[in-house]
Amino acid sequence: MDNLGVIVPFYNEKNTLAESIERLLTQNIFSEIILSDDNSNDGSDIIAKHYQDKNQNIKYIKSSTNKGKGNALNNAKDYITTKFVVIHDADLEYFPEDLVEMFEKAKLNPQSLIIGSRFIGNKERVNIYRRTFIANKIMSLFFSFVHFCRISDIATCYKMLKTDTFKEIQLYENGFSIEIELVSKFLKKNKSIIEVPIKYEGRSYEEGKKIKPIDGMMYLINTIKYKIY
16 A cells, blocks of 8 residues: 655644644555654643644654754654655645655655755745855765766655654664665665655744754765775
8 A cells, every 4th residue: 555654753843833734644655654853842732742733643752861853764664654654744845646646656656765956947946045055966966976876955844755764774864864864774775766846845943944054064975984884
């Protein structure tokens, strides 16, 4: 059965979590939604528990410590039961209607990693910080050069693949470099990557954006690290 689960990693997203979950529910393509809390302390857990209580397909888990996005994804591994899984951040920068097209691609190409790209196609996009836009372009070009592939958006949140493949990939990065590690390790066993255009609406740091310049540097360092090791 070709069913799809979604992992929502989050930390202190009380202002956006509910709407993020509602966006997922409106698409009606997910067999399960796993809300993976990286030890929030702002009341996000109350929101997550509310949705778990009223929807049998929603599971809520919470880490005992705050380590980062990679930690939240790792914690969710044991709870995934669907054939395919996708990652959806709770920050409202992404739109789940794009996952419908990505899921169709995944079903037709089950051995591929399906990536939602913010840089191909002509979908509506709002980029607040030009430096972040340029940095993402550079990181993607660098990753493509090092790994002998063509990826236009390595830092995108939307990555969809078979659940058993996801579980087989041992993840060690706790922070945003999980994006680099996941794709790098996928490429060691399978070269098939398909990109699908997606919408994007970036948020400001005042609104809760968490990625920092140091994360960009770590992207570049880990691109080389995971090519070698």
